[in-house]
Amino acid sequence: MTFETEKKTDLRQLASDVLARALKAGATDAEAVVAEGDEFEVRVRLGQVETLKESGSRAIGLRVFLGQKTANTSTSDFSEESIVDGAMTLAKITSEDSFAGLPEREEFGQLQGDLKLYFDDVNLQPPAERIEIARRAEAAAMAFDTRIQNSSGADFDTGTSYKVLTNSRGFTGEYRRSYCGFSVSPIAIDAQGGMQRNYWYSSSRTTSKLESPEEIGRIAAERTLRRLGARRVATQKASVVFSPEIARGIVGNIFDAANGDAIYRHATFFDDMLGKQVAGENITIIDDGTMMLDGIGGFGTAPFDGEGLPTRRTVLVEKGVLQTYVNNSYTARKLNMRSTGSASRGLAGNPGIGAHNFYLEPGDCAPEQLIGDVKNGLYVTETMGFGVNLVTGDYSQGAAGIWIENGELAYPVEEITIAGNLKDMYRNIVAIGNDLVFRSAAAAPTIRVEGMTIAGA
Numbered sequence: 001m002t003f004e005t006e007k008k009t010d011l012r013q014l015a016s017d018v019l020a021r022a023l024k025a026g027a028t029d030a031e032a033v034v035a036e037g038d039e040f041e042v043r044v045r046l047g048q049v050e051t052l053k054e055s056g057s058r059a060i061g062l063r064v065f066l067g068q069k070t071a072n073t074s075t076s077d078f079s080e081e082s083i084v085d086g087a088m089t090l091a092k093i094t095s096e097d098s099f100a101g102l103p104e105r106e107e108f109g110q111l112q113g114d115l116k117l118y119f120d121d122v123n124l125q126p127p128a129e130r131i132e133i134a135r136r137a138e139a140a141a142m143a144f145d146t147r148i149q150n151s152s153g154a155d156f157d158t159g160t161s162y163k164v165l166t167n168s169r170g171f172t173g174e175y176r177r178s179y180c181g182f183s184v185s186p187i188a189i190d191a192q193g194g195m196q197r198n199y200w201y202s203s204s205r206t207t208s209k210l211e212s213p214e215e216i217g218r219i220a221a222e223r224t225l226r227r228l229g230a231r232r233v234a235t236q237k238a239s240v241v242f243s244p245e246i247a248r249g250i251v252g253n254i255f256d257a258a259n260g261d262a263i264y265r266h267a268t269f270f271d272d273m274l275g276k277q278v279a280g281e282n283i284t285i286i287d288d289g290t291m292m293l294d295g296i297g298g299f300g301t302a303p304f305d306g307e308g309l310p311t312r313r314t315v316l317v318e319k320g321v322l323q324t325y326v327n328n329s330y331t332a333r334k335l336n337m338r339s340t341g342s343a344s345r346g347l348a349g350n351p352g353i354g355a356h357n358f359y360l361e362p363g364d365c366a367p368e369q370l371i372g373d374v375k376n377g378l379y380v381t382e383t384m385g386f387g388v389n390l391v392t393g394d395y396s397q398g399a400a401g402i403w404i405e406n407g408e409l410a411y412p413v414e415e416i417t418i419a420g421n422l423k424d425m426y427r428n429i430v431a432i433g434n435d436l437v438f439r440s441a442a443a444a445p446t447i448r449v450e451g452m453t454i455a456g457a
Helices: 003-025 080-093 128-145 213-225 245-259 261-263 327-337 368-371 423-429
Strands: 029-045 048-066 069-075 150-166 171-190 196-198 200-204 237-242 287-288 313-318 358-360 376-384 396-403 408-421 427-434 447-455
Touching: 003 029, 003 048, 003 080, 003 150, 003 200, 029 128, 048 080, 048 128, 069 080, 128 150, 128 171, 128 213, 150 213, 171 213, 196 213, 200 213, 237 245, 245 313, 245 358, 245 376, 245 423, 245 447, 261 327, 313 427, 368 408, 376 408, 396 423, 408 423, 423 427, 423 447
Parallel strands: 237 376
Antiparallel strands: 029 048, 029 150, 048 069, 150 171, 171 196, 171 200, 237 447, 287 313, 287 358, 376 396, 396 408, 408 447, 427 447
16 A cells, blocks of 8 residues: 555545544534645745745544534644534534535535546656746746846745545545646836836646746736836726636626525625526626546536535526526525535535636637727726625726727726626627636636726826
8 A cells, every 4th residue: 555545544534533423422414524735835036046835734624513503613633532522512502503404415426537636746846846947937037128127026836635525424525636837927117217017827737737937937028018108098988808817807706696695695786686687698607617628627626516516517607697596505405496516615614605617608709809899998907906896796996908099909008997887797798709718717718898987097
């Protein structure tokens, strides 16, 4: 038996032992989750290592039920007595909740086969090689143009994790994940002394799929340089084009608005909108926990959700119509629906609701064409602050980007605010790009929204 196999067996046994002890202590149902992880992080600035960190963690969480009373505890102290006794003590003094409980036995399950979520090369890559990749990305950015004379730094991060979930209704599941990625943030200065900063990055589950450090450095440099000489524009209503990295946040609000927890609390503008038109007919939005990309599991792919239900492909919005709310078992009971396999589970607290691989289906329009159809408007490359009200749909955020004149990117703009209402914005997405790329678990192509307010000079 290998060391890794022994370690997995130890964690499975630990979860099983804690579960058995909770039931022996009087719990009518129980669920244990054990998580172990390793992280590496290095930050390089101007070619020199500024920070270097390696860390490991191992912890356990326990959820117990006494009828319809429930309590949670978590600890990195693997003394079974402390976590079980603490959970049982808390459960005895909490109030009953008629919707509390584990899923039904027939609901449990997991995807079979190798989902390609873990790759050994992430841990096997020597630290010196990781540092060199960060150095190369920064060096490429700084060599791109003489106006780039400084840097906020470049970093390289890796992480691996192993999770075991087991409960008293017969479910036991486990999986491993790996991640690696690097980024660089150059600083450019113009002739008047004005400075601008931007970034770019590459990420993957395996080092073999990371992009070239030189390519990432070049893109980061170009993104930074195009911000030099930024100015304000007059307050007006205009077309707004959102770059993919900003569009994914706009689209991500749909998941939050369709969250079963917000729905049963009547705290979302999607309340009572099931089966109704909430966006234009060109909008289809999907959350897919089963996704494979180029033979590798997506960043949000997993064999089961935070409660032990198999992940699945869920169409939230189809041709503009809201098809479902996203639920875990608790909110599903509240709404008299079924779980969508969307439970998210840390070590502490009750399961929440989280997305897997969440995205807007791409259109057939090249980004250049999408911008080319705009006479006057804004191409948004950055937003600042938090200005979304999910109850009303009101949207207002600080922004920076590039002004569009006669279908061309004309000059950079900053110190402006873009505003609208998400209910109108989703109906006014008039064009969708064909440039859908997953750099994280959420993704969207370039989109163009008509009639937004731009507040400037």
